[in-house]
Amino acid sequence: MVNLGTPDAPTVAAVRRYLAPFLMDRYVIDVPTWVRALLVYGVILPFRPRRSAHAYQRIWTSEGSPLLLNSQRLLAALQPYFDDVPMALGMRYGNPSIAHGIRQLQKSGCDRIIVCPMYPHYAMSTTTTVGVALHEAIRTVGFEGSYYVMPPFYHHPLYVAALAHSIAPYIPSTEYVLFSYHGIPVRHLKKTDPTHYHCQQIDGCCDHPSPAHATCYRHQCLTTTLETATQLGLSPSHYGMSFQSRLGKDKWLEPYTDATVAQLGQLGIKRLGVVCPAFLSDCLETLEEIGMEAQDEFKAMGGETFTLIPCLNDQPHWVVALHHIIREFMDHPNPPIPVGS
Numbered sequence: 001m002v003n004l005g006t007p008d009a010p011t012v013a014a015v016r017r018y019l020a021p022f023l024m025d026r027y028v029i030d031v032p033t034w035v036r037a038l039l040v041y042g043v044i045l046p047f048r049p050r051r052s053a054h055a056y057q058r059i060w061t062s063e064g065s066p067l068l069l070n071s072q073r074l075l076a077a078l079q080p081y082f083d084d085v086p087m088a089l090g091m092r093y094g095n096p097s098i099a100h101g102i103r104q105l106q107k108s109g110c111d112r113i114i115v116c117p118m119y120p121h122y123a124m125s126t127t128t129t130v131g132v133a134l135h136e137a138i139r140t141v142g143f144e145g146s147y148y149v150m151p152p153f154y155h156h157p158l159y160v161a162a163l164a165h166s167i168a169p170y171i172p173s174t175e176y177v178l179f180s181y182h183g184i185p186v187r188h189l190k191k192t193d194p195t196h197y198h199c200q201q202i203d204g205c206c207d208h209p210s211p212a213h214a215t216c217y218r219h220q221c222l223t224t225t226l227e228t229a230t231q232l233g234l235s236p237s238h239y240g241m242s243f244q245s246r247l248g249k250d251k252w253l254e255p256y257t258d259a260t261v262a263q264l265g266q267l268g269i270k271r272l273g274v275v276c277p278a279f280l281s282d283c284l285e286t287l288e289e290i291g292m293e294a295q296d297e298f299k300a301m302g303g304e305t306f307t308l309i310p311c312l313n314d315q316p317h318w319v320v321a322l323h324h325i326i327r328e329f330m331d332h333p334n335p336p337i338p339v340g341s
Helices: 012-023 033-044 048-059 066-082 098-107 124-141 157-173 186-191 211-215 217-232 257-266 289-300 316-330
Strands: 002-006 090-094 112-115 146-149 176-182 239-244 271-275 305-309
Touching: 002 012, 002 066, 002 124, 012 033, 012 048, 012 090, 066 316, 090 098, 090 124, 098 124, 112 316, 124 146, 124 186, 157 176, 157 217, 157 271, 157 305, 157 316, 176 217, 176 257, 186 217, 211 217, 217 239, 239 257, 239 289, 257 271, 257 289, 271 289, 289 305
Parallel strands: 002 090, 112 146, 176 239, 176 271, 271 305
Antiparallel strands: none
16 A cells, blocks of 8 residues: 655654655656756745644544544554555655665565555546656666556445445535545646547537546546535535645646635525545544634634534545455456566
8 A cells, every 4th residue: 555655753753754666756846857956946845844843733533633643543444454465665756765665574484565645536646656666766776576557446336335325424414515526737637638639628528528537636536526426416506626735836626625615605605515526544634634724714714513524544444445456356256467577
């Protein structure tokens, strides 16, 4: 299992160590290296770590980072379903590293590794960079077996059912459900479009069938939202979708979550529920950005009750669903070409 990562501590120094490789990743900030270095080391890192450290301090627990703890708990809950298969956790940035996880599996005698990125939807800044980091870690560790990366499961019936199951208990106490996904720059959609003429090139691109949808983050988020809302029986007037966590001044996917939350308050919505399907584990972006900042914004605009619907984390129905999704990939009679061997 590979998740995004987290600082080792909610301190300025630890956050800076974590942010540097994250922001210098060419799949996260996709500009020439010298521009990225100037931006990261000259503009972002001198200031952002202090603000981010304060945010981490607001959600840090006595046991440590929520994202790490939730990831570890999910792995522990999954392990009994794979009693014949060793499992390990790695983070794309920070600790434990992907290489650390591979070494654990190597010591267990594994000659084939299946990597499950904890991202239901494809994005260059998540899925692609995991594959690149995996290549590097494999070389570093000297693993000589084969290795595969599971594809996104944004519309897998078991994922959608687990997501709907997790939201259902909150429906009676909400007027409106907002599906908030992590944002990405619009240009990323164009870069990952294999046709080079579909995403953001034609009107209603996400609604017209295309090979581009296999790597279109926006289409996949829309699909998850629609299928989940349908299972929950939500009418179009009782749910919506937005994108959070933008960075910089480039155009990112819209509508933005902060503006949407404020608008819902202004429109007279009193009881709002927000769910973050792009995150499988509660983390800074869900607990602080949504659970605290967005809640404050909603109430400042007249809202009364704000509910952050928890991520799937290690909820029992999700553990069972993920077990089947992984098994399905493992047992597929015609697995895709491995990332390497």
